[in-house]
Amino acid sequence: MGPGFHRVVAGSAALIGAGALAFDSGSGAVVGLVLLGASLFAINRPVVLAATFAVAAVGFFVAALSAGAGWPTLTGAVTLGAVSNEMLLGHWYLVDPRLPRWALKSLDGAALVGLIADFGILAGRGALTWGTDAFVVGWAFVALSILSALLITAVWFALREPGYNGVMSATGLSYLAIITVLGTTISGRSLTVVEGSTLLSG
Structure with a gap:
């Protein structure tokens, strides 16, 4: 790089x-x-x-x-790191779409595993038990998590398409995935309980 x-x-x-x-x-x-x-x-x-x-x-x-946020840090780093590197590495494949795609597929798989693990850990810390003061952020977290999973899955299927179009689609989808994953990461952590309170409740 x-x-x-x-x-x-x-x-x-x-x-x-x-x-x-x-x-x-x-x-x-x-x-x-x-x-x-x-x-x-x-x-x-x-x-x-x-x-x-x-x-x-x-x-x-x-x-x-x-x-007290060791595990969320690891899962967040895996998810954001994998999807970001997937997008950046995808540009090399746009130059030469004949390159073997195992690296992109590995990053995509890591992103999905990290996203699922991150969602589970944040849910266990109270991200799904928001009150009326965090109603919008709570549903945003759920919606962005689902959308992120769909985008990451779509990247996987795009990479199965041979030729330039497959790589181009995968790279474009990974751009969108970065945005939704970042939103998931921020919203989920703002809802988690640390020392009896959340970032939103103070």
């Missing part, structure tokens, strides 16, 4: 990490953000770049553990 891919990864992770820091996730999130910023200066040094991303990921995970 080229520098553009690494910048997208760093920027996306920093955006979500900044949100975690805004809710007082501790020093782990600070370490993660600093390292993501530093990674921009190591774009052309693959080993250093990989190490920077790895340590940043550990920092964010430590922050998640301190907030």
